[in-house]
Structures are given as structure tokens and as C-alpha cells.
Amino acid sequence: MKKYTDTGKKDTRSGFGDGLTELGKKNKDVVALCADLTGSLKMDEFKENHPDRFFQIGIAEANMIGIAAGMTIGGKIPFTGTFANFSTGRVYDQIRQSVAYSGKNVKICASHAGITLGEDGATHQILEDLGLMKMLPGMTVINTCDYNQTKAATIAIADFEGPVYLRFGRPKVANFTPADQNFQIGKAxxxxxxxxxxxxxxxxxxxxxxxxxxxxxxxxxxxxxxxxxxxxxxxxxxxxxxxxxxxxxxxxxxxxxxxxxxxxxxxxxxxxxxxxxxxxxxxxxxxxxxxxxxxxxxxxxxxxxxxxxxxxxxxxx
Amino acid sequence: MADYKALEDLVIQVRRDILRQVHKVNSGHPGGSLGCTEFFVALYNELMERNENFTMDGIGEDLFFLSNGHISPVFYSVLARAGYFPVEELNTFRLLNSRLQGHPTTHEGLPGVRIASGSLGQGISVSIGAALAKKLNKDKHLIYTLCGDGELQEGQNWEAIMYAAGNNVDNLIVTVDLNGQQIDGSTKNVLPLGNLKAKFEAFGWDVMDIEKGNDLKAIVSGMKKAKEKTGNGKPVCVLLHTVMGNGVDFMMHTHDWHGKAPNDQQLETALSQNPVTLGDY
The missing domain is CATH 3.40.50.920 (Rossmann fold)
Structure with a gap:
């Protein structure tokens, strides 16, 4: 058997945040949008490094998805960040019409997915988001397993043309995949x-x-x-x-x-x-x-x- | 100085296009389309700075987004007659395998359309995104948006209206088609919109009225004033007072023709009120 070692527990959302930070440095078209959860999504560093490319939308997720769709028309690569519940169920019609059907290059990045969100309870623990997103024609759906993979996936989806749903979580979990992995969308x-x-x-x-x-x-x-x-x-x-x-x-x-x-x-x-x-x-x-x-x-x-x-x-x- | 005779001829021809499109497939939305015909004609032929060849990113030109996608007949006619696609293609409106879907979409690759619309309330948000991208690209061109008045009952609009003012999105002109009608009746009866001018102003927008929303000269001069208001820190809202069904006497001043096609006899009457100017497709 291959041996896998937990190199130290880390949250997958930090993988997203660190991936976004790296993207900010290397891809000037990447913009980030957040609906009042910058800290929870670990988007602070991107915000500090690129205040001109960070957009605080407020608690208005429908508007965030629409703005992201509009930004693609000017050649931007928008990464939206909020909890999985508010990234999908709350804005399903906006994603369906303005992103998926319109074929827009929006990266919907969703933290606090699933039951491991924990104490906040069922209102925030979406267990239906993968189904909602995978039913949309043309939507790529990714659910990463640890910090390293989430970071690699975040960087990889910027180079992929088309709408993507990237799902990750809140708690610190084992980090065991290689830091230098080559993340290939669609490859097991x-x-x-x-x-x-x-x-x-x-x-x-x-x-x-x-x-x-x-x-x-x-x-x-x-x-x-x-x-x-x-x-x-x-x-x-x-x-x-x-x-x-x-x-x-x-x-x-x-x-x-x-x-x-x-x-x-x-x-x-x-x-x-x-x-x-x-x-x-x-x-x-x-x-x-x-x-x-x-x-x-x-x-x-x-x-x-x-x-x-x-x-x-x-x-x- | 605009050639108003040529614009007026185009208005009449676009009306014919609208009526013939919806009549052929016995479906579609003539009322709102007719009410906004003068606005579309003025916008695409007199007001917007447009590039000859359509590109999705629209860099270096003004962009238009239609939020109330159901008035696709007027959008398609004006796009076709502005050269975005062959006018004959209007013959395929709402037919199987057509690029002219019931509601506009990018999905079938129709030049001139940059976002799908139809599910209401999303256009202002998309326009804000396009406007922000223009700013990031240091592109001084403007974003124009049209939305329906009844459409403002959708909550997402008010998220967008709050955002645009709070973030000084001042390269954006949102026009509201103020015809006072929606599917179930007048906006007053269905869900009163209240004082829209006061509402937009309270949110921090620069608001102006175009009282004669079916008068080409009034639209051109009004929209030019709106354009002058851009770049001053505030998004601009134009309340365009229109008559639904304008140009066809029996379709005017009622919500009845919101989403209903004329029969053969009604079409004949409507066309006789708008005799051919530029030639039918």
C-alpha cells in the first residue's frame, strides 16, 4: 500500500485563498468578488495586494453573480467567493441564465460546503449544491479534498475557459496530496x-x-x-x-x-x-x-x- | 445633426418587423417592443459609439444590455437593420434551430447579443460588471441598459442599484421603460412602484425623465443629456415615459398586447398604419 502522510491539518478554504493570492500575481485578468465574507473565504491577501481588482459586493449574492458575468464580457476572469449555500441555491437562476446559459467564464468558489460547516447548523450546511451545479449544462464541478489540492485547483481553473463551480470547506483537515501536484480538470x-x-x-x-x-x-x-x-x-x-x-x-x-x-x-x-x-x-x-x-x-x-x-x-x- | 426622416423611416420599418415576427409564429411580445422602438432606433443609430464588427468583449465601443429580454422582437429587428446579422434571419424568430430564440441569448451565437436575458431582474447587475470591466480596461466607453418598469419588482435590481451608486459606477446609463403596464395589468394594480425618481435618487443615482419617450427628438436630446451626466461619480437613470404598443392604435394604452400576437386581420390593420419604408425582409 502507498503511504499517505498528513503534513499538518489545514483548511481547504485557505488553499483557495493562497491559490487566489498566487493567481493575483501572475494573471492580471483575475478579479475577485466577495459578498461580505472576505475573511471566511481567505480572500484578504488578494484584497490587500490588488485593491483595484477586488470587489466587495455586500450581502447581495444575486448581484455578485450578475456583476461577475458582466465582467467576463470585458475579458476579466471573475472569482466569486461566498459560502456554498449562498453560492448555489440562493442564486441558482442568476447562475443558470447569466453564467451557464450565457457561457460566461465565471469561477464560482464556494466555501463552508457540506455538514462540516458545523455549529451554524442546517441553514448554512448545503448538501445539495453538487447536484444543483452538475445539472447545469456546461458547468464544470470540482470538489477538492485538501489544502494542496484546493490551491492547485484554484490556480488551474483560471486557465480553463468556461464556468466552474469550485467547492471546498471550513474545517482544518489532513493535508496529504503533493504541494507541487499538476491539477488536471476532469482527471481522476x-x-x-x-x-x-x-x-x-x-x-x-x-x-x-x-x-x-x-x-x-x-x-x-x-x-x-x-x-x-x-x-x-x-x-x-x-x-x-x-x-x-x-x-x-x-x-x-x-x-x-x-x-x-x-x-x-x-x-x-x-x-x-x-x-x-x-x-x-x-x-x-x-x-x-x-x-x-x-x-x-x-x-x-x-x-x-x-x-x-x-x-x-x-x-x- | 440627426437625419430624423431616416430615423423615422427606420422606426416604421422596425414596427413592421416586430408585428410580422410575432404574427408568423403566433407568439412573442409586441406591446413592449413597439413601446421601445424609437428608443432602440435612436440608441443604435444615433447615440451609441459602435464598432463595425461584433466582438464579445466590446472593447473600444459602447455596449447595450437588454434586461427585459421578452422585447426581443425590437432588439432583433434593430440589430439586424444595424448590420449585425442578415435582416432575412428575422424570418426565423422563435423557430426551431434559430439563433433568434424567444428571449435573447449568446448560446446560439447571435451577433449583437452579449448575455442571455428573459428571467427578469438580472440586466443591471450584468451591466455593472461590464461597466467595471470597462474601468479596469481604461476604456472610456459607456454601458447602456434597458429594463422594464414592472421588472423593478425583482429584488436583485435593488441590490444592483445600491451597489452602482455606492461604488460610483458612473459609466452606466440605465433606462427604465416606464409604460406602467405588466402582464397582469397596470403596475399600479399589480404592485405599485411608487415614486421611482425619488427611489433612484435616494439610492444615489442621477435621475432624469424623458417625458416624450416615443418621440425621436426628445429621446436623442434626452439621452445626450444623460450621457453628459456620466463620469461624475454617479450612475445615471433615465425614466423613459413610453406608451406600450405605440404606433398601432388598437395596441396602445393597454397591457393586452404584452405577450400576444395579432391575427391575420389585426396584422393587416396594424401594417396599414405603418406602410413600408425600407422594405420588408
Whole structure:
């Protein structure tokens, strides 16, 4: 088994902030917009370095999306920053018409996604955003797993022409992917090689999947662990190749099982290579207040849940 | 000095284009289109500084954004007759595989359109973005926007109106088509807009009225005054007092023709009131 080391817990949103800082230095067309959450999104440094390219919109997310769409018309590459809830559900129609349908080069960057937002509770814990965004024609949807990957993704999407939804989170989590990684949109990352099961994870669940694979290995079960950072377009080839080898799959995400990564994988498999699948995801429910760890445990979004699901899916082969 | 005879001829021809487009497919929005015909003709032929070839980024020229996308018939006609695409293409309005969708879009690559609109209330925000980009690009040209009066019931407008004033977006002229009508009836009956002038001013805009919103000379001189107001730290709002359905007697002063096409007989009557000037497509 490959060994992955947590080089020190860091929040993915800081990866976004640091990526944006780097972009500010190297790409003069990059502009940043924020709806009164500059500190939460870690956009302070970009703001200080480039006051002329930073736009404080106020608590007006619909206007922020529209302004971002308009800025692309003058050749700018706008990065909007607010919580995932206010980046998607609140402004769905604005994104749909002014960004996606209009084909505008807006990067919608969303922090505090999922249940790990924690104590603020369900009003802020969106578990439906991946589904909302992936249903929009032409939208690229990315959910990164750690600080390094989020930073790399932030930099990479500036060079990609088209609307992107980049999702990341609030809590400090293991930082284990390489600092110098080459982030390729739409390309799955194979983290472990195995033959008994394919574990496909995204976001904060990738680290949990690696922990689960280690536990499974102790009982003689080897797993292909795949980090799907790009949910749309999905890396069909990597997934099919793996599932053809292992014959079953567990998907893991911090999202409702309706509309998320698991559904995308199920659609792919059902049309190309039907196989038993178990879903690690929330079960069509809202979240609640609690610490991130408590919530991940209560809603079954951790390594032990992945281990149990793996045993179940292997039995269904 | 503008050639008002030529502009008037164009107005009449555009009216014919509007009526014929909506009649052919028995759908579309003639009322608001007719009410804004003089404004569109003046804007594209007398007021805006436009480049000959269409580019999406519009650097080095004035840009126009239509927020109330349902009045696409007038937009399409004026764009076509300004040379953005063949006038004959008006024949494809709302048909399958057309670039002239029911509501304007960039999706089908129609020259002259820079954003999709139709879902109301988004145009001022987009225009602010384009105006900010112009400032970043040190491009001194202006952004023109048209929105409906009923459309101002959408809350996003007021986010945008607050932002533009608070951030000195002074290269922007938003014109409100003040015809007092919306689908369900008069704006007074559906949801009163109150004193729009006072509202825009309270938000920090420079506001002016064009009382004769269907008079070419009044529009040209009024919009030139609006242009003079730009660059002074405030966004500019023009309240354009129009008559919905203008130029077709039975379509005027009512909301009935907001989104309804004339039948064969009605078309004939309407066209007879607007005899051919430049030639039908």
C-alpha cells in the first residue's frame, strides 16, 4: 500500500485563498468578488495586494453573480467567493441564465460546503449544491479534498475557459496530496491499487477513504481508492477501468445521496458496466448543529462507515 | 445633426418587423417592443459609439444590455437593420434551430447579443460588471441598459442599484421603460412602484425623465443629456415615459398586447398604419 502522510491539518478554504493570492500575481485578468465574507473565504491577501481588482459586493449574492458575468464580457476572469449555500441555491437562476446559459467564464468558489460547516447548523450546511451545479449544462464541478489540492485547483481553473463551480470547506483537515501536484480538470487521481473494491471519494471523504483502505487491508481486503476531484465532467474511463477489475464500488461524499457523486457514478455504471454500489452520503436529510467530527459520525460520513459499506458491497458481488 | 426622416423611416420599418415576427409564429411580445422602438432606433443609430464588427468583449465601443429580454422582437429587428446579422434571419424568430430564440441569448451565437436575458431582474447587475470591466480596461466607453418598469419588482435590481451608486459606477446609463403596464395589468394594480425618481435618487443615482419617450427628438436630446451626466461619480437613470404598443392604435394604452400576437386581420390593420419604408425582409 502507498503511504499517505498528513503534513499538518489545514483548511481547504485557505488553499483557495493562497491559490487566489498566487493567481493575483501572475494573471492580471483575475478579479475577485466577495459578498461580505472576505475573511471566511481567505480572500484578504488578494484584497490587500490588488485593491483595484477586488470587489466587495455586500450581502447581495444575486448581484455578485450578475456583476461577475458582466465582467467576463470585458475579458476579466471573475472569482466569486461566498459560502456554498449562498453560492448555489440562493442564486441558482442568476447562475443558470447569466453564467451557464450565457457561457460566461465565471469561477464560482464556494466555501463552508457540506455538514462540516458545523455549529451554524442546517441553514448554512448545503448538501445539495453538487447536484444543483452538475445539472447545469456546461458547468464544470470540482470538489477538492485538501489544502494542496484546493490551491492547485484554484490556480488551474483560471486557465480553463468556461464556468466552474469550485467547492471546498471550513474545517482544518489532513493535508496529504503533493504541494507541487499538476491539477488536471476532469482527471481522476488513483491513490491506492487493489482488487476487491473500488472506493471513489470526493472532498473531505477522500482522506477517510484512505483510512478505510488501511483498515480493510488489515483484514485482507485491497481497495482501489480513487480521488474524484472533478464531478463533472466525470472521468468515466478511470472509473470503468477500476470497477471492471474490482466488480463493486463504494462512493463517498459530503452531500445528499440524491444528486451527488454517487448518482453520477451509478449512471455511468448502469449504462456501461452494472455493478453493486453502496453510497456514503447523507440520506435525503438536512444537517444540524454540532462539531464537524460529531456530525460526520452521526451522518455516517467517515472511515468506519466506508469500511462497513465496503464489506456490504463485496458481499453483494 | 440627426437625419430624423431616416430615423423615422427606420422606426416604421422596425414596427413592421416586430408585428410580422410575432404574427408568423403566433407568439412573442409586441406591446413592449413597439413601446421601445424609437428608443432602440435612436440608441443604435444615433447615440451609441459602435464598432463595425461584433466582438464579445466590446472593447473600444459602447455596449447595450437588454434586461427585459421578452422585447426581443425590437432588439432583433434593430440589430439586424444595424448590420449585425442578415435582416432575412428575422424570418426565423422563435423557430426551431434559430439563433433568434424567444428571449435573447449568446448560446446560439447571435451577433449583437452579449448575455442571455428573459428571467427578469438580472440586466443591471450584468451591466455593472461590464461597466467595471470597462474601468479596469481604461476604456472610456459607456454601458447602456434597458429594463422594464414592472421588472423593478425583482429584488436583485435593488441590490444592483445600491451597489452602482455606492461604488460610483458612473459609466452606466440605465433606462427604465416606464409604460406602467405588466402582464397582469397596470403596475399600479399589480404592485405599485411608487415614486421611482425619488427611489433612484435616494439610492444615489442621477435621475432624469424623458417625458416624450416615443418621440425621436426628445429621446436623442434626452439621452445626450444623460450621457453628459456620466463620469461624475454617479450612475445615471433615465425614466423613459413610453406608451406600450405605440404606433398601432388598437395596441396602445393597454397591457393586452404584452405577450400576444395579432391575427391575420389585426396584422393587416396594424401594417396599414405603418406602410413600408425600407422594405420588408
Amino acid at each position: 487521481v488513483q491513490l491506492q491499487e487493489g482488487t476487491d473494491v473500488t472506493i471513489i471519494a470526493t472532498g473531505h471523504l477522500v482522506w477517510e477513504a484512505l483510512q478505510a483502505a488501511e483498515t480493510l487491508n488489515e483484514s485482507g481486503i485491497t481497495a482501489d481508492v480513487i480521488n474524484i476531484h472533478t464531478i463533472k465532467p466525470l472521468d468515466d474511463e478511470a472509473i470503468l477501468k477500476s470497477v471492471k477489475k474490482t466488480g463493486c464500488v463504494v462512493t463517498a461524499e459530503e452531500h445528499n445521496f440524491l444528486g451527488g457523486l454517487g448518482e453520477s457514478v451509478a449512471r455511468l455504471l448502469s449504462t456501461h458496466h452494472p455493478a453493486p454500489q453502496e453510497f456514503i452520503a447523507t440520506q435525503d436529510t438536512f444537517g444540524e448543529s454540532g462539531t464537524p467530527e460529531q456530525l460526520m459520525d452521526k451522518y455516517g460520513l467517515n472511515a468506519s462507515a466506508i469500511v462497513n459499506a465496503t464489506k456490504k458491497v463485496i458481499a453483494r458481488k
